[in-house]
Amino acid sequence: MLVAQMPSWFELIVNRDDLELQPSGGSNVNQTPLRTAADLVGAHDKAIDAAKRALRGSNEDQLAKPWSLLVKGNTVAKQPREIVIRDTFMHLSHHRAQLTVYLRLLGAPVPAIYGPSADDQTFA
Numbered sequence: 001m002l003v004a005q006m007p008s009w010f011e012l013i014v015n016r017d018d019l020e021l022q023p024s025g026g027s028n029v030n031q032t033p034l035r036t037a038a039d040l041v042g043a044h045d046k047a048i049d050a051a052k053r054a055l056r057g058s059n060e061d062q063l064a065k066p067w068s069l070l071v072k073g074n075t076v077a078k079q080p081r082e083i084v085i086r087d088t089f090m091h092l093s094h095h096r097a098q099l100t101v102y103l104r105l106l107g108a109p110v111p112a113i114y115g116p117s118a119d120d121q122t123f124a
Contacts, residue, residue, distance in 0.1 A: 005034075005043050006092055010051035013084050014058050018068040018075075 012019060034040050058081075067084050069077040079087075100110045109119035116122060 007047035
């Protein structure tokens with residue numbers, strides 16, 4: 001299963017000037033399949049650590065510099081890194097919300113996100 005590791009985007013946004021989604025020579029981003037829960041958790045933890053290092057090593061001037069998203073060499077988005085980082089956090093929240101819907105549809109309990117969910121028996 002190929003899984004997009006969205007937390008890895010933060011390090012990429014801070015430390016690279018762009019991301020080419022469809023480079024002519026093939027992907028320049030590691031897309032190693034993550035096949036087990038342990039692989040997913042390990043990749044997530046590694047991405048979070050890299051994001052923290054990148055953000056701690058940056059400054060306001062660096063985050064104000066433009067970052068570009070390219071497709072087949074064409075710039076489809078160009079914004080200051082600080083805006084792209086904000087949008088990435090919002091995108092993560094969107095996927096978290098999608099996950100709660102899928103959990104509900106599967107009859108699985110929804111974990112606490114911003115506090116206890118209605119599935120938590122201590123929720124009053």
